[in-house]
Amino acid sequence: xxxxxxxxxxxxxxxxxxxxxxxxxxxxxxxxxxxxxxxxxxxxxxxxxxxxxxxxxxxxxxxxxxxxxxxxxxxxxxxxxxxxxxxxxxxxxxxxxxxxxxxxxxxxxxxxxxxxxxxxxxxxxxxxxxxxxxxxxxxxxxxxxxx
Numbered sequence: 001x002x003x004x005x006x007x008x009x010x011x012x013x014x015x016x017x018x019x020x021x022x023x024x025x026x027x028x029x030x031x032x033x034x035x036x037x038x039x040x041x042x043x044x045x046x047x048x049x050x051x052x053x054x055x056x057x058x059x060x061x062x063x064x065x066x067x068x069x070x071x072x073x074x075x076x077x078x079x080x081x082x083x084x085x086x087x088x089x090x091x092x093x094x095x096x097x098x099x100x101x102x103x104x105x106x107x108x109x110x111x112x113x114x115x116x117x118x119x120x121x122x123x124x125x126x127x128x129x130x131x132x133x134x135x136x137x138x139x140x141x142x143x144x145x146x147x
């Protein structure tokens with residue numbers, strides 16, 4: 001696992017695009033983000049990465065992207081585990097994240113870290129079958145993981 005910076009982050013843009021499709025962040029966006037003082041991230045080359053925004057004692061998981069060829073093999077769990085081991089050095093005690101209510105794979109992953117639901121954003125995400133109207137939108141669950 002490597003710490004991400006402005007020189008390494010661009011290699012992870014194709015993984016974000018493959019994982020998120022039209023909601024992807026391009027290399028320029030990722031580079032701008034990682035250059036901000038409060039943004040940290042770790043990645044596994046050619047597999048995936050996670051980015052966090054720190055506001056100690058909390059950090060927000062901004063994105064977790066695993067290349068589709070490597071999904072459901074435990075890589076997301078490894079990336080998060082490594083990240084969660086690093087974040088306390090930044091005075092982080094809690095990680096906050098949001099996840100689409102219908103994203104059962106991600107919810108299962110976060111449940112493995114004892115995530116608890118602390119809020120909900122109604123109709124936050126467009127549903128892939130109907131992204132232009134409020135009908136078919138999916139709630140975002142706001143979750144917290146204590147480190």
